Amino acid sequence: MAAFPEALRGSGLSEPEHQGELCTVLRLLGAADLSIARLIEGHINAIALVCRYGTKAQQASLASDVGDGALAAVWGADDAAGLKIVTDGSRAELVGRKILASGAGFVTRPIVTAKAGEDQLMCLLRLAPDHPVDLSGWTAQGMRSTATGAVDLTGIPIGSDEIVGSAGDFMRQPWFSGGAWRFCAAHLGATERLVELFRDHLISRGRAEDPYQLQRVAGCVAAARTARFWVEEAARRFGGGHCNPDATVAFANMTRMVTERSALDVMETVQRGAGLLAFNRPDPIERICRDLSTYLRQPVPDLAMSNAARAWLNSSAPAGEF
Structure with missing residues (x-):
């Protein structure tokens, strides 16, 4: 909860004025275990994105789930096909998967990037704890404990509650x-x-x-x-x-x-x-x-x-x- 603003029962660790403290936290985590540091960094990044671009309802929903023990993440890597939002009539859903998704099998509130036509959007998902993942491709020399793998997200419905911010926000600078x-x-x-x-x-x-x-x-x-x-x-x-x-x-x-x-x-x-x-x-x-x-x-x-x-x-x- 520390990454959320005080209004959401956090200590504001992801807010601009607390980046020095966050730097110390991530440095100490890296000294202890880089796999844990990687997962926590992704968790904090997801919270920061929702707090920066998301609605009040999305922020409250994520804060409630994290308070109950949920782990967030940012999954941005795509295979050649990419993850897309496909609309059929009044229904929109995801088609495709994410690769190199750290925390696969543990993360239940990921932010994923997906294409809707030429636009890139962020979607805040709620995955079941038993959502299928594929860790077989993660054979890297190190960082094995990050549980990095591929996650098929095809069929997950996407509506206004899932869309975070506007097109292009994910890669907005600085x-x-x-x-x-x-x-x-x-x-x-x-x-x-x-x-x-x-x-x-x-x-x-x-x-x-x-x-x-x-x-x-x-x-x-x-x-x-x-x-x-x-x-x-x-x-x-x-x-x-x-x-x-x-x-x-x-x-x-x-x-x-x-x-x-x-x-x-x-x-x-x-x-x-x-x-x-x-x-x-x-x-x-x-x-x-x-x-x-x-x-x-x-x-x-x-x-x-x-x-x-x-x-x-x-x-x-x-x-x-x-």
Whole structure:
């Protein structure tokens, strides 16, 4: 319930003025378990979308269900056919499925994107706990506990109670791309935890004074701290601390690049420093590296990077004030 406004018995965690607190929550969740962080991030994103674009009735309905234990999510990935809203007379229903749907089998209040002609709409669904899902295709190296799979939604009726907002709201900026800082916060938490585990490893084995290991530790701390500066600033800008929406998106896109590079550098360094132990289950270093390397694969990283670079090139801002 924490993500809802106080009027809906929440603490406003998804509201602009609380993005700093949300950043801390997602960072700590990422340090503990990236699969849980992924599910909670999607849950909070769904609540934020309904609170931003939905009707009062939709907000109250979702808050009531979440208060009773329901899990929300945002399912946006489509297969080649895509999910469509098909109208037959006065009746409209979904035809198709969603893929890469995290929390499949657990989520009962997903927001799904669907095409109605040329328009993209958001639909807030209520699924039965036993709604069929297919997890057989989720064979990724990491993030196995997210229960990511395909969900056939064909036949679900769609009316005004299910449609959230207007056409195009889902990808409206700066909310769509600017919100990337949330998964970066989870990545950051896991990266920081890796650095701490590396410290524990070296101290417990009496290797903390090895000059090569000291060099590795210094590099890891610097990389993690650099990412934290960027992620926290991206959260602040997203929450309204920066008045230019285009700059907010550009900074979030750059934050993706910085966070990914920091995480990759830390993983490589920790694996080299810890040796074979870093690849053996059930050591937590192995688990975090496996999950983090998978979760880092967010969509279109090159496009995010190039858009951020283009935004700076088209501005007159000094590099230090980007």
